[in-house]
Amino acid sequence: MQVYTVPANKWAVFTARGSLNGKEHQINALWTRITTEWFPTCGYKRVADYDLEVYGTGHTNSDDYTREIWIPINKK
Template sequence: MNYKIIEKESFKIVGVKREFSCVNGQNQVEIPKMWNDVHADGTNDLLFQLNTGQIKGVLGVCVDKRDSQSQLMDYWIATDHTGNTPEGLLELKIPASKWGVFEVHGAMPDAMQTAWKQIFSEWFPSSQYKHAGTPDLEVYTNGNPSSPDYYSEIWIPLK
C-alpha cells in the first residue's frame, strides 16, 4: 500500500451532500447511487470546472456523525474551491491537518472500498497514527472511473 504523510492548511470545499446510515453497510450501497446521480445531472462536470484549490479532482468527503445514538454519516461530493460558493452548492471548511494520503488503483467503487478496508484493518493497526476525527477525503481524478488503471486517493486526517 503506497502512501505519504503530508501537512495541509485548512481549505474550503463546495458541493452537494446527503446523509446516509452506516447500519449493515447501507452507506456502501447508497453512496455509489449518489455518484450515479451527480454524473447524470452534470454536477460532477461542474465540480471539475470549479476545482480551483490545491487538491485536483472531485472529492468524496466522509463526515462521520456516529455516536452512541446515531449511526449516520454525511457524504459530500465536492471540490477544493477558492472564492465564493456558487448558488445551489453547499460549503464545508476542512480543518488544517496532518494527512495520510493513500494511492488507490483500479475501477470504482470496488478499488476504493477495498482500500478503505485495508487502511483500517492493516495500516492503522501497524502504524503509530490514530484517526484525527475530522472528515476523510476520497480524491477522484479526471478519467474513466471504470478503468482497471484508474488512479484515485484516500486522504485520512491523522494524529
C-alpha cells in the first residue's frame, strides 16, 4: 500500500445506489451524467487530475448499496 496526501478542496459529491451485480454498473452511468449534464451547466470546473470513487460498507449485491464519486472543483 501507498499513502497519498490529498490537498484540501471543495468537492462535488455524487451518490449511486444499487447492486453491483447487474450488467450496467451504476457508477459508469453516474460518470456519464456528471460529464454530460452536470459539468456543462454547473458553473464549476475540475481543479485536479484526480477524483475519488468511494465504495461503502455493506453487501454489494443489495439494492441499497451506496458508493460515491468525489470530484475536486472550483468556480469557473
